[in-house]
Amino acid sequence: MSDTVLSAQGLVMRFGGIVATHDVTLDLRRGARHALIGPNGAGKTTLINLLTGVxxxxxxxxxxxxxDITGTAPHRRVxxxxxxxxxINQLFDAMTPLxxxxxxxSQQRGLTRQWWRALxxxxxxxxxxxxxxxxxxxxxxxxxxTRELAYGKRRLLEIAIALACEPRVLLLDEPVAGVPAGEREELLQTVAALPADVSVLLIEHDMDLVFSxxxxxxxxxxxAVLTEGTPEAIAGDPRVKAVYLGEGATHG
Known part of the structure; x- marks a missing residue:
């Protein structure tokens, strides 16, 4: 069995004359905790939309x-x-988390038509x-x-929904975006405790979360891919500091 669970190979996405992704290659290994970072406009969301079939x-x-799932519909990828x-949080506001x-x-188990009874x-x-x-x-x-929940709880519910889909590969798109400081720690701890057998690709601007x-x-x-490596190598790369982390950035 290959150690790579998800592979993007030479992905190019053009919108007219604009090249949003240029020859992007990325391999996600089994059980990985892999972060995708870059400045705004770097192509991160476009890449995720390509991976998920949007x-x-x-x-x-x-x-x-x-x-090869290049032409596979999004729901079939799920x-x-x-x-x-x-x-952006997408939940059923009138429903409870339960x-x-x-x-x-119920949907995962083929019981969708009777989920209200199955509950x-x-x-x-x-x-x-x-x-x-x-x-x-x-x-x-x-x-x-759900509409009454604190924003941090809504984000936790969204990740719980994703895990309820029994993923082998989970793409976490900025899980702490917009979460108030007082609610972040609970979210960070929960993300850190995700099951080891789920391979995770994290897209995030919060460098504390990324490096932890x-x-x-x-x-x-x-x-385009500037570089790839361990967190230590990325933190010490002068090119990354120049274009993204900032010259004064330090992360352990």
């Missing part, structure tokens, strides 16, 4: 666990274990939803409408 590349291909979260997670778990009658659905509520520190707000989480990093600049 966009079809102009050139190049995407391989998931040995299978079914194959490639799941993302979003920069109802939301029960719906997703009370299918022990497996209830147990899995309960596990996710505990894991993501949502048990105390399980019965509150990642075991490998890829730096995008102007749609």
């Amino acid at each position: 966009l079809t590349p102009t050139a190049g291909r995407i391989v998931l666990e040995g299978e 079914a194959r274990g490639l799941v993302r979260t979003f920069q 109802e939301t997670l029960a719906l997703v778990v 009370g009658s299918d022990r497996g659905v209830v147990e899995r939803a309960g596990q996710l509520l505990e894991q993501f520190r949502l048990a105390e707000v399980a019965l509150q409408p 989480f990642a075991d490998r990093m890829t730096v995008l600049v102007n749609g």
Whole structure:
């Protein structure tokens, strides 16, 4: 079995005369904690949209666990274990966290048409939803409408939904974006505790999170890969400091 679970190979994305990604190659290893960083406009979101099927590349291909998925629809990629979260929170405001997670778990188990009954009658659905509520520190707000939750809790729920989809590859798109300082620690600890068998690609501007989480990093600049390496190598790279981290940046 290959050690690479997700591979972007020579991805090019053109929008008319604009090249948003230029020959981007990135390999995500099994169980990885891999961060994708770069300044605004570097092409990070475009790359994620290519990986998840929102966009079809102009050139190049995407391989998931040995299978070419370049032309595969987004929902089929999810079914194959490639799941993302979003920069902008996307939740069912009128539903509670318990109802939301029960719906997703039921869908995973082929019970979507009867999820409202499964919530009370299918022990497996209830147990899995309960596990996710505990894991993501949502048990105390399980019965509150989502619209009433603090923003940090909403982000936790979004990651819980992604994990309920039983991903093998999880793309975390700026999980702490917009989260107030007082709510960040809980989110950071939960991200750090994600299951080891899920390979994670993290897109994030918060360098404290990036350097505490990642075991490998890829730096995008102007749609192309500037460099890739360990966090230590990236922190010490003068090119990265010049274009992104800032000359005075230090991270351990």
